[in-house]
Amino acid sequence: MPTSQYIATNQLSASNKMPRQINRNLIFNQIRTRQPISRADLSRSSGLQRSTVSLIVEELLRERWIVEGPTGQIPRGRRPTFLNVNSQRVVLGLDVHPAQTAVAVTDLGGTILAQDVVVPPEDPKKVVGAIAEAVRRIIASYGDHSFDGIGINLPGRFDPELDKFMFAPNIDWPVGRLLSRVKQATGLPVVVDNVANACALSEIWFGYSDAAHDLVAVNVSEGVGTGIIANGRLLRGAGGVAGEFGHVQLDPNGLACACGSRGCWETVASNRAGMRYYAEIAHKPSPAFDVLLQMAESGDARASEAIDRMCKALGRGMHMIASALAPSEIVVVGDITTAWQLAGPVIETEMRRNRLVRIPKLRPARGGNQARLRSAVALVMNENLL
Numbered sequence: 001m002p003t004s005q006y007i008a009t010n011q012l013s014a015s016n017k018m019p020r021q022i023n024r025n026l027i028f029n030q031i032r033t034r035q036p037i038s039r040a041d042l043s044r045s046s047g048l049q050r051s052t053v054s055l056i057v058e059e060l061l062r063e064r065w066i067v068e069g070p071t072g073q074i075p076r077g078r079r080p081t082f083l084n085v086n087s088q089r090v091v092l093g094l095d096v097h098p099a100q101t102a103v104a105v106t107d108l109g110g111t112i113l114a115q116d117v118v119v120p121p122e123d124p125k126k127v128v129g130a131i132a133e134a135v136r137r138i139i140a141s142y143g144d145h146s147f148d149g150i151g152i153n154l155p156g157r158f159d160p161e162l163d164k165f166m167f168a169p170n171i172d173w174p175v176g177r178l179l180s181r182v183k184q185a186t187g188l189p190v191v192v193d194n195v196a197n198a199c200a201l202s203e204i205w206f207g208y209s210d211a212a213h214d215l216v217a218v219n220v221s222e223g224v225g226t227g228i229i230a231n232g233r234l235l236r237g238a239g240g241v242a243g244e245f246g247h248v249q250l251d252p253n254g255l256a257c258a259c260g261s262r263g264c265w266e267t268v269a270s271n272r273a274g275m276r277y278y279a280e281i282a283h284k285p286s287p288a289f290d291v292l293l294q295m296a297e298s299g300d301a302r303a304s305e306a307i308d309r310m311c312k313a314l315g316r317g318m319h320m321i322a323s324a325l326a327p328s329e330i331v332v333v334g335d336i337t338t339a340w341q342l343a344g345p346v347i348e349t350e351m352r353r354n355r356l357v358r359i360p361k362l363r364p365a366r367g368g369n370q371a372r373l374r375s376a377v378a379l380v381m382n383e384n385l386l
Contacts, residue, residue, distance in 0.1 A: 027056045036069050036082035090145045093376025094152040098170045098222050103134050105142050110374040124173035132185040150188050151376030153195035157241045169258035170223050191379040195219050199333045200227030202375035208366045213328035216321055220334035224266035265317045274310035293339045311343045315350025322360050329361035333371050337364035
């Protein structure tokens with residue numbers, strides 16, 4: 001199994017039996033989340049011996065992952081030198097949707113520094129070139145920074161062992177060329193993964209979840225996909241296609257799905273489903289999904305009914321996931337999280353409607369609808385730092 005499938009987390013306790021890479025990641029994440037921080041405080045917060053912390057810190061300094069800052073003030077003794085993550089090192093993130101691709105520069109802490117949106121040209125053959133040009137343009141504008149790599153979130157499945165795309169039913173342009181074209185355009189290392197996998201990894205990388213407990217990230221967008229952390233690992237399955245709950249058939253006589261089947265979960269629970277419900281209820285075309293959410297939050301009865309139907313369908317699917325995998329928590333990603341006070345209770349009530357042996361915690365991803373872009377940092381850092 002590739003190294004990137006093993007997850008190191010700041011929630012894991014230190015031990016001589018654990019791989020050195022885990023302690024290295026532990027120290028880096030402590031600096032990232034607690035900066036500025038001294039070596040002594042690192043030792044206390046991580047549980048590692050001072051000698052171990054010192055060795056790892058010196059290594060991270062040599063490799064320029066971190067930098068030394070000002071010295072601290074203490075009543076007596078040697079004044080500590082504070083450590084910070086190197087702000088000059090950045091990651092480029094691509095978040096691919098069928099109708100647009102977001103391109104963003106983020107620092108190693110996940111803060112978005114700059115962002116652009118690429119709307120695909122009408123000619124499918126020109127889409128990859130347009131994205132590559134946007135990537136070159138935004139990198140050029142940050143010429144005084146050092147790019148550690150490019151993370152690409154894909155609404156489909158990518159097999160890292162075969163280095164090829166396996167399944168992207170909602171994309172109608174040649175997404176398989178994106179990886180090689182972006183590498184060619186930039187000369188930077190590129191890490192590609194399914195967006196739900198990336199978001200699951202991001203929850204661990206940024207310390208929002210504990211890798212010692214299983215979780216499922218459910219990405220709700222044009223489709224529905226899931227990323228699964230089980231036994232401290234990202235679960236990929238044969239061919240890298242594990243987690244396609246969005247294409248589990250719920251109704252054999254249901255609507256046609258982009259995957260070629262009928263009545264899949266995403267046909268009743270995705271953003272597109274919510275918009276379709278509104279069109280059916282209001283007898284007119286639906287606005288964009290983000291506008292539909294705003295209308296529902298403002299009390300529009302037809303929009304509220306559409307979102308309610310969508311959330312109930314999401315809840316039924318969450319019950320399926322909870323019954324099949326029994327995770328400790330289910331983390332929801334996507335625009336629906338911006339209206340969580342409206343959507344969350346409906347989803348959870350429906351999930352609990354039928355008996356569950358184990359009821360997982362249900363919550364929105366940290367970072368709201370920016371979680372997908374931030375997860376690109378986790379892809380690159382998990383590949384490069386370990």
